[in-house]
Amino acid sequence: MRRLLLSVSATLWLGLGTGCASAPGARSSSAPSATATGRGGAAATVDERATAAALELLKAGGNAVDAAVAAASVLGVTDPYSCGIGGGGFMVVYLAQDKRVYTLDHRETAPQALERSRFYENGGLVPFDALVTSGLSVGVPGSLMGWSEALRLYGSRPLSDVLQPAIRVAEQGFDVDSTFFEQTRHNVSRFRDFPSTATLYLGPDGQPWPVGSTFKNPGLARTYRLVAQGGVPAFYRGELAQAIVDTVTHPPVAPGASRTVRPGVMTLDDLARYEALVRPPVTSSYRGYTLYGMGMPTSGGLTLALTLNLLEAYAPTKLSRADFLHRYLEASRLAFADRNAFLGDPAFVSVPEAGLLSRDYAAQRRATLDLTYASKGAVAPGNPFAFQEPAPAPHTSLPEVKRPAAEEWVLNKETTHITTSDAAGNIVSYTCTIESEGGNGMVVPGYGFLLNNELTDFDLPASPELPHPNAPAPGKRPRSSMSPVLVFKDGVPVLALGSPGGSTIITTVGQTLVNTLDFGMPLEQALAAPRVSQRNSPDNTSQAEPEFIASPEAAALVALGHRFTNAGPIGALTAIRFNPDGTVTAAAEPRRRGGGSARVVTPVK
Ligand code: GLU
Numbered sequence: 001m002r003r004l005l006l007s008v009s010a011t012l013w014l015g016l017g018t019g020c021a022s023a024p025g026a027r028s029s030s031a032p033s034a035t036a037t038g039r040g041g042a043a044a045t046v047d048e049r050a051t052a053a054a055l056e057l058l059k060a061g062g063n064a065v066d067a068a069v070a071a072a073s074v075l076g077v078t079d080p081y082s083c084g085i086g087g088g089g090f091m092v093v094y095l096a097q098d099k100r101v102y103t104l105d106h107r108e109t110a111p112q113a114l115e116r117s118r119f120y121e122n123g124g125l126v127p128f129d130a131l132v133t134s135g136l137s138v139g140v141p142g143s144l145m146g147w148s149e150a151l152r153l154y155g156s157r158p159l160s161d162v163l164q165p166a167i168r169v170a171e172q173g174f175d176v177d178s179t180f181f182e183q184t185r186h187n188v189s190r191f192r193d194f195p196s197t198a199t200l201y202l203g204p205d206g207q208p209w210p211v212g213s214t215f216k217n218p219g220l221a222r223t224y225r226l227v228a229q230g231g232v233p234a235f236y237r238g239e240l241a242q243a244i245v246d247t248v249t250h251p252p253v254a255p256g257a258s259r260t261v262r263p264g265v266m267t268l269d270d271l272a273r274y275e276a277l278v279r280p281p282v283t284s285s286y287r288g289y290t291l292y293g294m295g296m297p298t299s300g301g302l303t304l305a306l307t308l309n310l311l312e313a314y315a316p317t318k319l320s321r322a323d324f325l326h327r328y329l330e331a332s333r334l335a336f337a338d339r340n341a342f343l344g345d346p347a348f349v350s351v352p353e354a355g356l357l358s359r360d361y362a363a364q365r366r367a368t369l370d371l372t373y374a375s376k377g378a379v380a381p382g383n384p385f386a387f388q389e390p391a392p393a394p395h396t397s398l399p400e401v402k403r404p405a406a407e408e409w410v411l412n413k414e415t416t417h418i419t420t421s422d423a424a425g426n427i428v429s430y431t432c433t434i435e436s437e438g439g440n441g442m443v444v445p446g447y448g449f450l451l452n453n454e455l456t457d458f459d460l461p462a463s464p465e466l467p468h469p470n471a472p473a474p475g476k477r478p479r480s481s482m483s484p485v486l487v488f489k490d491g492v493p494v495l496a497l498g499s500p501g502g503s504t505i506i507t508t509v510g511q512t513l514v515n516t517l518d519f520g521m522p523l524e525q526a527l528a529a530p531r532v533s534q535r536n537s538p539d540n541t542s543q544a545e546p547e548f549i550a551s552p553e554a555a556a557l558v559a560l561g562h563r564f565t566n567a568g569p570i571g572a573l574t575a576i577r578f579n580p581d582g583t584v585t586a587a588a589e590p591r592r593r594g595g596g597s598a599r600v601v602t603p604v605k
Contacts, residue, residue, distance in 0.1 A: 034590040035524045037579070038600030041422040042586035043067055044574035046082075048597035049174055050074040051588075053165035054420050055599050057157065065093060065155040066162050067420040068428040069147045073166035073224065075416055076143075077217055078174055080201075080450060081183045081438040082414035082500065085223070085235065087452040088142030089432030090294040092281065092484040093154045094493065096425030101283075101292040101486060102154060106146025106276040107477040108139025108454035113265040116464045116472045125403055125460055126262065132406070133190050133441045135248040135264030137453040139478070143432060145276040148232045153278070154426075160228040167228070170221035170448070173214040179594035180215070183414075184208035187438040193257040196247075196445035219448025240447060241271040247444045247451060261442075284357060286312055289494060289517060292486045295353070297345040300483030302356055303506045306335040308513070309362035310369070316518040322556030323371075328514060329534040329542055329562065330369050332507055333379055336536035339506075340404075341381035344469030345477045351469075355384030355391075374540045374561035405470060405479065406435070406456040406502070414438075415500030417484065419574045421493075421584055423601070427576070429484035429496040431505070454478055483509040487517070495523075497575035504543070507533035508571035516577075523577040523587045531570040543567035572596065 032048035041064065043054030053074040054067035062070070068091070076084035083089070088108040094101050118136055119126055131137050148159055155162070184191070184201055185208050191197045192206055200217065203209050226234045234240060245268055251261040281292040282301030286308040293301025310331035316324050342352055355361050365382050385391050415433035433454070440453035457478035459470040470479040481503040487495040495516060499508040508531055515526040530548035537543075544564040548554055554564055572593040577585040583604055588596025 032595070032597035034595055034598055035585065035587045036598045036600045036603055037583050037585040038603040039423070039583055040601030041067065041420070042576050042584045042598070042600040043071060043418070043420045044576060044586040044588045044596060044598035045071050045075065045418050046416050046572055046574065046588060046593055046596040047075060047078050049078050049169055050418070051597040051599050053169070054418075055601060056165055057162065058422055058601050061156075062162070063156045063424065064420040064422040064426040064428045065150050066157040067422065068418050068430045069151055069155065069159075069162045070165050071418045071420065072143070072147065072430065072432055073163050074169050075418070076449065077166055077170045077220055078180070079416055081187070081434075082416045083143070083432040083434055084449050085143045086141050086439060086444070086449045087432060087434035088139065088454060089146055089430060090298050090480065090482045090484055091146060091150055091428060091430040092292060092294055092486055093150065094292075094427040094486055095154055099491065101281045103279050103281045103294050104146055104150055104276055105279050105294070105297065105477070106142030106149070107297050107480060108142050108452050109270075109274065110139060110455055110472055110474055110476050110478070111264065111266040111270045112474045113267065114455075114472065114474050118265070119458070119460055119472055120464050128403065128406070128456070130260065130262060131456055132436050132453045133259065134262040134453070135251050135266070136262050137440055137455040138248045138264050138266060138451045139454040140266060140270045140274045141244070141452060142274060142276060144227060144232055144235045145274055149276040159231065163224045163228045167221050167224045170217040170224065173216035176209050176211055176213050176215050177594065178211050181208050181211045183437055187441065190259070190441040191438070193254050193259050193261070194252055194442050195254050196252050197441060197443040197450070198254070200443050200448060217448045219446055221448070223447045223449060236271045236274055237268070241268055243444050243447055244271065244451070247442055251442060252445050282353070282357070284308065286513070287517065288489060290488045292488070294482065294484055295346075296343060296351050296479070297477040298480035298482045299339045299343040300481050300506050300509070301485070302343065302353060303335050303339040304483055304485065304510055306338060306356050306362065307331050307506075307510050309357070309359065310334060310366050311514070313366060320556070322553050322560065325532070325553055325557060326374070326560050326562070327369070327371070328511070329532065329557070330375060332510065332534045333375055333536045334365050334369065337379045337381045338384060340536065342384065342469060344479050348473055348476050349469040352384040352388060354388035355386065358384070358387040361387040372560070376540050376561070378536050378538050401459045401468065402462040403460045405459050415482070417498035417500060417572070417574045419496050419498065419576045419586065421496070421576050421578075425493070427486060427493055427496050429486055429498050431482040431484045431498045431500070433482065433500070481505045485509055485513070487513070493578040495575060495577055497573055499571040499573040501571040503535055504533045504570050507531070507535065508573065512573060512575070523575055523585050524590065527573045527575060527587050528590050532564065533567070533570055539563070541565055543570070545570055569593070574598070
């Protein structure tokens with residue numbers, strides 16, 4: 001059965017096209033490869049120029065952390081609607097010399113003066129679209145502090161060196177591809193409302209720069225140079241910090257723009273006080289593998305660990321693929337029930353981490369799972385507090401959320417994942433974002449980068465006084481789903497991976513782990529496999545890609561009561577697999593988001 005089902009998936013995958021170079025929507029005609037195997041270090045990103053920058057650092061003797069930051073800074077130029085210094089991220093680092101995993105939280109943070117009441121107006125909520133394109137939703141950016149801390153603590157090159165490839169790409173320009181063009185096109189009307197954005201990302205005719213034209217970003221090159229010379233203080237203090245504060249508090253709207261752009265309340269002090277935080281990884285095990293994920297304020301690590309704890313009791317070899325997938329979807333549903341109820345910034349919320357990770361808790365929750373039929377609706381959270389010492393006060397009922405965090409319900413958003421390794425065995429799994437495609441739409445005038453709208457990742461209860469673990473508060477970090485992960489077996493690295501996709505990030509990473517670790521799929525096949533995502537939906541429906549819905553597995557799941565809605569493409573993974581012969585295989589999506597780029601320093605045929 002297993003072989004049969006694997007071959008079904010393989011057929012589906014092959015049917016999607018094997019290479020991004022010839023696929024419609026490929027990012028460039030220069031044929032980046034989505035998979036590479038070899039030695040001496042590796043990098044996989046969504047963009048060939050970012051991967052090339054990582055390789056440049058690795059070839060010059062830099063380590064995996066230098067390579068990841070170089071790639072991220074290039075993505076700030078070439079993939080500016082997904083990530084950049086106006087945003088934040090979560091980085092998981094393995095240092096071979098220490099044999100330890102470190103994680104670095106550089107999530108955007110709510111300004112100190114941002115009272116929750118600002119998200120409410122006239123007895124209701126500020127409309128979602130208005131919040132996205134506003135100063136209100138801008139969190140204090142964390143990327144640059146994260147890059148700087150990552151290099152200082154774990155890297156081998158100074159920021160001034162690592163930024164050089166990005167400065168070059170920003171100055172010399174790059175060819176606009178169809179992905180960049182399409183992402184700009186989606187944003188034309190709001191970009192036109194901000195002259196600083198329109199003059200950068202739209203041509204003189206107010207339209208996106210055409211595919212094949214050369215796009216340069218001298219403003220961002222200047223910003224990167226300022227930072228290369230002045231370090232992080234050049235961003236978090238002084239003229240640049242002032243420009244960020246001015247943009248947030250006095251949005252640079254075009255005269256006559258139809259949209260009302262609500263100002264935010266960020267101050268110079270908020271920027272000066274920003275900290276990237278080294279946190280303990282979320283450590284869990286699954287069938288003899290050890291997983292290191294990112295802790296709160298991203299829910300990714302804990303939700304993934306809980307899903308896999310629930311699933312571990314079911315042997316994939318003893319079940320049909322559909323029966324196993326049924327358990328996977330129901331486990332994911334249970335895990336999301338707890339995620340939604342309990343997880344928030346740990347500086348503000350008592351997160352029941354030990355309880356959620358306890359095997360006894362997983363056993364109790366698993367006992368509620370119907371092995372024969374899909375849940376007909378959302379399931380209630382459990383009580384993980386009872387499974388930890390000392391048990392904090394029992395959980396009280398969760399207030400109704402009027403508007404869940406954007407990442408729960410807005411699909412096809414942006415964000416990006418970078419995976420790198422080096423010859424010494426160091427590894428980085430790094431997800432970064434500016435939240436929506438194009439962030440909040442405002443380029444900081446003269447500095448060439450978009451600001452994030454990360455504060456739309458807060459949940460909004462029906463009224464501002466109701467409690468919720470992920471409700472906004474001054475100085476709070478909104479709950480994320482970003483799930484950079486490292487997998488080891490007996491202390492030896494096996495896999496590094498991550499993805500964008502809002503809350504589907506967790507299910508995309510989970511499904512890829514299951515396909516790889518349980519079903520033995522080769523990495524490139526696991527990345528290409530059609531996706532399905534269950535996040536405790538209010539009915540028996542999971543979101544899925546059309547290729548999944550058309551599969552025999554989906555038909556078998558429908559017979560078990562599952563339903564599927566077409567979500568279009570879900571996620572865009574990058575990963576590195578550490579092979580038993582000492583080589584590594586780096587892989588990026590072959591097709592989604594136009595396909596990515598994976599390279600190794602010394603390829604093996
Ligand atoms: N803001 C989302 C998060 O932190 C990521 C956005 C996306 O991937 O679409 O989880």
